[in-house]
Amino acid sequence: MKKTLQKYFSFFLSVFVRSILFLRYKVELVGLNIAIKEHGKNGLLILPNHPGYTDPVLIFSQIWPTFQPRPLSWEGNWKSPAMIPFLELVGAIPIPDLSRPSLDAREKMKTAITNIAKGLREGQNQILWPAGRIQREGIDRLGGNSGVETILREAPQTNLLLIRTEGLWGSRFGFGFNGKAPGFTREGLISLGWLMASFLFFMPKRNLKMYFQLVTPKEHSALDRAGLNRLMEDFFNPIRDPQPIRVPYHPFIPTLNESERIDQPADIFDLGQFRPEVIKEVNHFLAEKLKRELEPAEQIPGK
DSSP, X not given: OHHHHHHHHHHHHHHHHHHHHTTTEEEEEESHHHHHHHHOSSSEEEEEOOSSTTHHHHHHHHHHHHHOOEEEEEGGGGGOTTTXXXXXXXXXXXXXXXXXXXXXXXXXXXXXXXXXXXXXXXXXXEEOOTTOSOOSSSSOOOTTOOHHHHHHHHSTTOEEEEEEEESOTTOTTSTTTTSSOOOHHHHHHHHHHHHHHTTTTTSOOEEEEEEEEEEOXXXXXXXXXXXXXXXXXXXXXXXXXXXXXXXXXXXXXXXXXXXXXTTSOGGGSOGGGSOHHHHHHHHHHHHHHHTSOOOGGGGSTTO
């Protein structure tokens, strides 16, 4: 009974989250129906690329009703009160931070991989991000990561479902925004402010495409670790030098170019390049946030 209630609750939660994400993102799924037709919906090891901190939420909102995958999740995520309910809901398996190797970390990782392989053999769907971290340069680098290969040694008949999300590089939730590591909570609050300023339904949408590709045991069984990682990298990185995609956060305020970014010193660009309607809209937005009218001097850029 408890599992049934959890299943229905998680389904409606995924629909709710997808509805919220729709306010900012327009997602197109490419190849998912073909993958399902070729294999079915069970016993898949799902392997997405990792352009930013939002792609796990986006991916889960799209595939949860179909696959209900159980994820591997870095144990540090369990320290975040905002993440714990979600991690428990999807039955996440904690994994240690292997950037600081220790006997305890290796034992925890071995246990996690054993549990994943067991679940795959029993027909469960599992999901992990093989790169292990968000993209730094717009591409996923797997290097010598051995997680996928180790799982396949214990569950060799597993089908792989690769997922590539395109259109997120340049989002404020990744390194493509300003070259710095984003703070999820801070950027989330800023985005929420822009969403409110756009009256919820008028925020410009970021167009995303999620590509799906099935890799069968016949295709991956002969590959060693390097070959398997190269197969995933080739799918994840069709473009080796992607350009950040800038999408406005308000219907009347255009996308900022790098030279216009607010975290740049004011003396490195010409303030006169801003159009009057943009200045007016920004002043209006600031007045609403400050809950007072701006002084005449405050309405002049650079003052």
